[in-house]
Amino acid sequence: MNSKKLTRKISFAREISLLILACFGAHVAFPATTALIGAAPLDSTAMRFKPYVLEQIDSSLAATKTMRDRIASSDLVGAQQAWLAARDGWERSEIIATELFPDLDRAIDAWPDARKGFHAIEARLFGAHNVDALSAADELVGNLTDFERQLRATTLRAQALLNGTTRLLYEVGEDKAGGGESPFSGNSLQEVVSNAAAITAAYEQVFAQSVRRKDVPLATAIAGNLAKLQQLVGVPSLKQLDTAQLRDLTETLTSNFIAAAQDLGLETPALGN
Secondary structure (H helix, E strand, C coil), rough: CCHHHHHHHHHHHHHHHHHHHHHHHHHHHCCCCCCCCCHHHHHHHHHHHHHHHHHHHHHHEEEEHHHHHHHHCCCHHHHHHHHHHHHHHHHHHHHHHHHHHHHHHHHHHHHCCCCCCHHHHHHHHHCCCCCCCHHHHHHHHHHHHHHHHHHHHHCCCHHHHHHHHHHHHHHHHHHCCCCCCCCCCCCCHHHHHHHHHHHHHHHHHHHHHHHHHHHHHHHHHHHHHHHHHHHCCCCCCHHHHHHHHHHHHHHHHHHHHHHHHHHHHCCCCCCCC
16 A cells, blocks of 8 residues: 555544544443344344345356356457456445455455456456466355355344445445456446445445434535435446546545434444454
Protein backbone atom coordinates (compact mmCIF):
# COMPACT_ATOMS: atom_id res chain seq x y z
CA MET A 1 0.00 0.00 0.00
CA ASN A 2 1.44 3.40 -0.96
CA SER A 3 1.89 6.14 1.64
CA LYS A 4 -0.85 8.35 0.20
CA LYS A 5 -3.45 5.58 0.44
CA LEU A 6 -2.26 4.62 3.92
CA THR A 7 -2.52 8.24 5.10
CA ARG A 8 -6.05 8.47 3.71
CA LYS A 9 -7.11 5.25 5.43
CA ILE A 10 -5.67 6.43 8.74
CA SER A 11 -7.50 9.73 8.37
CA PHE A 12 -10.76 7.97 7.58
CA ALA A 13 -10.28 5.63 10.54
CA ARG A 14 -10.01 8.66 12.80
CA GLU A 15 -13.20 10.09 11.33
CA ILE A 16 -14.98 6.80 11.99
CA SER A 17 -13.73 6.78 15.58
CA LEU A 18 -15.18 10.25 16.11
CA LEU A 19 -18.46 9.11 14.56
CA ILE A 20 -18.68 6.17 16.93
CA LEU A 21 -17.99 8.43 19.91
CA ALA A 22 -20.65 10.83 18.70
CA CYS A 23 -23.16 8.01 18.34
CA PHE A 24 -22.51 6.60 21.79
CA GLY A 25 -22.07 9.97 23.49
CA ALA A 26 -21.76 9.58 27.22
CA HIS A 27 -22.43 5.86 26.95
CA VAL A 28 -19.13 4.82 25.39
CA ALA A 29 -18.57 2.28 28.14
CA PHE A 30 -21.89 0.58 27.48
CA PRO A 31 -22.47 -2.94 28.80
CA ALA A 32 -21.78 -5.80 26.40
CA THR A 33 -25.40 -6.93 26.80
CA THR A 34 -26.60 -3.90 24.85
CA ALA A 35 -24.74 -5.02 21.74
CA LEU A 36 -26.63 -7.11 19.21
CA ILE A 37 -30.02 -6.33 20.80
CA GLY A 38 -31.48 -5.84 17.35
CA ALA A 39 -29.90 -8.92 15.83
CA ALA A 40 -32.64 -11.51 16.34
CA PRO A 41 -35.44 -9.91 14.24
CA LEU A 42 -32.95 -8.91 11.56
CA ASP A 43 -31.43 -12.39 11.46
CA SER A 44 -34.68 -13.84 10.14
CA THR A 45 -34.73 -11.15 7.45
CA ALA A 46 -31.11 -11.91 6.59
CA MET A 47 -31.97 -15.59 6.15
CA ARG A 48 -34.71 -14.62 3.71
CA PHE A 49 -32.02 -12.75 1.77
CA LYS A 50 -29.80 -15.84 1.59
CA PRO A 51 -31.42 -17.12 -1.66
CA TYR A 52 -30.20 -13.94 -3.37
CA VAL A 53 -26.59 -14.77 -2.53
CA LEU A 54 -27.04 -18.43 -3.46
CA GLU A 55 -28.46 -17.39 -6.82
CA GLN A 56 -25.36 -15.28 -7.49
CA ILE A 57 -22.86 -17.98 -6.58
CA ASP A 58 -24.81 -20.62 -8.51
CA SER A 59 -24.73 -18.35 -11.57
CA SER A 60 -20.99 -17.84 -11.18
CA LEU A 61 -20.37 -21.57 -10.76
CA ALA A 62 -22.42 -22.47 -13.85
CA ALA A 63 -20.51 -19.96 -15.99
CA THR A 64 -17.19 -21.16 -14.57
CA LYS A 65 -18.02 -24.73 -15.56
CA THR A 66 -18.77 -23.47 -19.06
CA MET A 67 -15.43 -21.66 -19.06
CA ARG A 68 -13.62 -24.84 -18.05
CA ASP A 69 -15.31 -26.73 -20.90
CA ARG A 70 -14.41 -24.01 -23.39
CA ILE A 71 -10.78 -24.08 -22.20
CA ALA A 72 -10.72 -27.86 -22.60
CA SER A 73 -12.01 -27.39 -26.16
CA SER A 74 -9.34 -24.73 -26.91
CA ASP A 75 -12.09 -22.17 -27.52
CA LEU A 76 -10.43 -18.92 -26.42
CA VAL A 77 -13.31 -16.58 -27.25
CA GLY A 78 -15.86 -18.85 -25.61
CA ALA A 79 -13.69 -19.16 -22.51
CA GLN A 80 -13.29 -15.39 -22.31
CA GLN A 81 -17.04 -14.84 -22.57
CA ALA A 82 -17.71 -17.40 -19.87
CA TRP A 83 -15.09 -15.82 -17.60
CA LEU A 84 -16.84 -12.46 -17.90
CA ALA A 85 -20.22 -14.07 -17.17
CA ALA A 86 -18.83 -15.82 -14.08
CA ARG A 87 -17.53 -12.57 -12.64
CA ASP A 88 -20.95 -10.92 -12.34
CA GLY A 89 -22.34 -13.52 -9.96
CA TRP A 90 -19.10 -13.69 -8.02
CA GLU A 91 -18.90 -9.91 -7.51
CA ARG A 92 -22.49 -9.85 -6.24
CA SER A 93 -21.68 -12.62 -3.76
CA GLU A 94 -18.74 -10.66 -2.32
CA ILE A 95 -21.06 -9.09 0.25
CA ILE A 96 -20.55 -12.25 2.30
CA ALA A 97 -17.44 -13.90 0.79
CA THR A 98 -14.69 -12.26 2.81
CA GLU A 99 -16.75 -12.21 5.99
CA LEU A 100 -17.89 -15.84 6.04
CA PHE A 101 -15.38 -17.75 3.91
CA PRO A 102 -12.08 -15.83 3.88
CA ASP A 103 -9.90 -18.78 2.87
CA LEU A 104 -12.10 -19.67 -0.08
CA ASP A 105 -12.38 -16.00 -1.00
CA ARG A 106 -8.59 -15.77 -1.25
CA ALA A 107 -8.37 -18.95 -3.30
CA ILE A 108 -11.12 -17.86 -5.69
CA ASP A 109 -10.37 -14.16 -6.04
CA ALA A 110 -6.75 -13.58 -4.97
CA TRP A 111 -5.61 -10.11 -6.04
CA PRO A 112 -3.38 -8.39 -7.08
CA ASP A 113 -0.69 -11.12 -7.03
CA ALA A 114 -2.90 -13.94 -8.23
CA ARG A 115 -1.40 -17.37 -8.78
CA LYS A 116 -4.73 -19.16 -8.76
CA GLY A 117 -8.41 -18.39 -9.11
CA PHE A 118 -10.18 -15.95 -11.39
CA HIS A 119 -7.29 -13.58 -11.93
CA ALA A 120 -4.69 -16.21 -12.74
CA ILE A 121 -7.07 -17.48 -15.43
CA GLU A 122 -7.79 -13.93 -16.57
CA ALA A 123 -4.08 -13.36 -17.16
CA ARG A 124 -3.92 -16.45 -19.39
CA LEU A 125 -7.13 -15.86 -21.34
CA PHE A 126 -6.97 -12.10 -21.81
CA GLY A 127 -3.30 -11.28 -21.20
CA ALA A 128 -1.47 -14.15 -22.90
CA HIS A 129 -4.44 -14.96 -25.20
CA ASN A 130 -4.15 -18.70 -24.75
CA VAL A 131 -6.13 -21.44 -23.04
CA ASP A 132 -3.31 -22.93 -20.99
CA ALA A 133 -5.43 -22.74 -17.83
CA LEU A 134 -7.29 -26.02 -17.52
CA SER A 135 -5.85 -27.05 -14.16
CA ALA A 136 -6.58 -23.57 -12.74
CA ALA A 137 -10.13 -23.75 -14.12
CA ASP A 138 -10.67 -27.18 -12.55
CA GLU A 139 -9.47 -25.84 -9.20
CA LEU A 140 -11.72 -22.79 -9.48
CA VAL A 141 -14.75 -24.99 -10.19
CA GLY A 142 -13.89 -27.03 -7.11
CA ASN A 143 -13.52 -23.97 -4.88
CA LEU A 144 -16.76 -22.40 -6.09
CA THR A 145 -18.54 -25.72 -5.56
CA ASP A 146 -17.19 -25.81 -2.00
CA PHE A 147 -18.25 -22.18 -1.48
CA GLU A 148 -21.78 -22.98 -2.64
CA ARG A 149 -21.96 -26.07 -0.42
CA GLN A 150 -20.77 -24.22 2.66
CA LEU A 151 -23.09 -21.29 2.00
CA ARG A 152 -26.12 -23.61 1.83
CA ALA A 153 -25.19 -24.98 5.26
CA THR A 154 -24.55 -21.55 6.80
CA THR A 155 -27.00 -19.47 8.82
CA LEU A 156 -26.76 -15.98 7.36
CA ARG A 157 -26.98 -13.48 10.20
CA ALA A 158 -27.58 -9.74 10.00
CA GLN A 159 -24.30 -8.85 11.67
CA ALA A 160 -22.24 -10.86 9.18
CA LEU A 161 -24.16 -9.39 6.25
CA LEU A 162 -23.73 -5.84 7.52
CA ASN A 163 -20.02 -6.46 8.13
CA GLY A 164 -19.46 -7.83 4.63
CA THR A 165 -21.60 -5.22 2.92
CA THR A 166 -19.88 -2.32 4.69
CA ARG A 167 -16.40 -3.71 4.00
CA LEU A 168 -17.20 -4.19 0.32
CA LEU A 169 -18.64 -0.71 0.09
CA TYR A 170 -15.44 0.76 1.50
CA GLU A 171 -13.28 -1.35 -0.82
CA VAL A 172 -15.19 -0.15 -3.88
CA GLY A 173 -14.07 3.43 -3.28
CA GLU A 174 -10.62 2.78 -1.85
CA ASP A 175 -9.30 -0.12 -3.92
CA LYS A 176 -11.54 -1.11 -6.81
CA ALA A 177 -12.54 2.08 -8.59
CA GLY A 178 -9.10 2.59 -10.13
CA GLY A 179 -9.66 -0.33 -12.48
CA GLY A 180 -6.78 -2.49 -11.36
CA GLU A 181 -8.72 -5.53 -10.19
CA SER A 182 -9.38 -7.03 -13.63
CA PRO A 183 -7.09 -5.09 -15.98
CA PHE A 184 -6.47 -7.79 -18.59
CA SER A 185 -10.15 -8.32 -19.30
CA GLY A 186 -11.16 -4.66 -18.94
CA ASN A 187 -14.00 -5.80 -16.69
CA SER A 188 -13.25 -3.67 -13.62
CA LEU A 189 -16.07 -1.16 -14.14
CA GLN A 190 -18.68 -3.89 -14.57
CA GLU A 191 -17.42 -5.53 -11.39
CA VAL A 192 -17.91 -2.28 -9.46
CA VAL A 193 -21.43 -2.08 -10.92
CA SER A 194 -22.10 -5.63 -9.67
CA ASN A 195 -20.74 -4.76 -6.23
CA ALA A 196 -22.95 -1.68 -6.05
CA ALA A 197 -26.02 -3.69 -7.04
CA ALA A 198 -25.39 -6.27 -4.31
CA ILE A 199 -24.71 -3.62 -1.66
CA THR A 200 -27.97 -1.88 -2.53
CA ALA A 201 -29.93 -5.15 -2.54
CA ALA A 202 -28.58 -6.19 0.87
CA TYR A 203 -29.38 -2.85 2.47
CA GLU A 204 -32.83 -2.45 0.92
CA GLN A 205 -34.00 -6.02 1.54
CA VAL A 206 -32.56 -6.55 5.02
CA PHE A 207 -31.87 -3.27 6.82
CA ALA A 208 -33.79 -0.39 5.22
CA GLN A 209 -37.16 -0.92 6.91
CA SER A 210 -35.64 -1.23 10.39
CA VAL A 211 -33.42 1.82 9.91
CA ARG A 212 -36.44 3.81 8.73
CA ARG A 213 -38.33 2.92 11.90
CA LYS A 214 -35.42 3.99 14.09
CA ASP A 215 -33.98 7.00 12.27
CA VAL A 216 -35.86 8.56 9.36
CA PRO A 217 -33.16 11.16 8.49
CA LEU A 218 -30.49 8.46 8.36
CA ALA A 219 -32.68 6.19 6.25
CA THR A 220 -33.33 9.06 3.85
CA ALA A 221 -29.61 9.84 3.63
CA ILE A 222 -28.67 6.23 2.92
CA ALA A 223 -31.35 5.84 0.25
CA GLY A 224 -30.18 9.01 -1.45
CA ASN A 225 -26.52 8.03 -1.27
CA LEU A 226 -27.18 4.54 -2.65
CA ALA A 227 -29.03 6.14 -5.56
CA LYS A 228 -26.01 8.39 -6.14
CA LEU A 229 -23.76 5.33 -6.06
CA GLN A 230 -25.76 3.66 -8.81
CA GLN A 231 -25.63 6.83 -10.85
CA LEU A 232 -21.89 7.31 -10.39
CA VAL A 233 -20.96 3.80 -11.50
CA GLY A 234 -23.48 3.77 -14.35
CA VAL A 235 -21.07 5.34 -16.84
CA PRO A 236 -20.10 3.91 -20.23
CA SER A 237 -16.39 3.47 -19.50
CA LEU A 238 -13.89 3.41 -16.68
CA LYS A 239 -12.33 6.63 -17.98
CA GLN A 240 -15.61 8.41 -17.31
CA LEU A 241 -15.84 7.19 -13.73
CA ASP A 242 -15.25 10.01 -11.24
CA THR A 243 -13.06 8.05 -8.83
CA ALA A 244 -12.56 10.93 -6.39
CA GLN A 245 -16.30 11.48 -6.06
CA LEU A 246 -16.89 7.74 -5.78
CA ARG A 247 -14.33 7.43 -3.00
CA ASP A 248 -15.90 10.30 -1.07
CA LEU A 249 -19.39 8.84 -1.52
CA THR A 250 -18.40 5.35 -0.40
CA GLU A 251 -16.74 6.81 2.69
CA THR A 252 -19.93 8.73 3.47
CA LEU A 253 -22.00 5.59 2.99
CA THR A 254 -19.60 3.62 5.17
CA SER A 255 -20.19 6.18 7.91
CA ASN A 256 -23.94 5.90 7.29
CA PHE A 257 -23.81 2.12 7.69
CA ILE A 258 -21.82 2.40 10.91
CA ALA A 259 -24.44 4.81 12.27
CA ALA A 260 -27.16 2.37 11.17
CA ALA A 261 -25.45 -0.43 13.10
CA GLN A 262 -25.74 1.67 16.27
CA ASP A 263 -29.42 2.38 15.59
CA LEU A 264 -30.10 -1.32 15.04
CA GLY A 265 -28.25 -2.53 18.11
CA LEU A 266 -25.55 -4.26 16.06
CA GLU A 267 -21.79 -4.13 16.47
CA THR A 268 -19.75 -1.60 14.50
CA PRO A 269 -18.65 -3.21 11.22
CA ALA A 270 -14.89 -3.58 10.89
CA LEU A 271 -13.33 -2.39 7.63
CA GLY A 272 -10.24 -4.60 7.71
CA ASN A 273 -9.99 -8.30 6.98
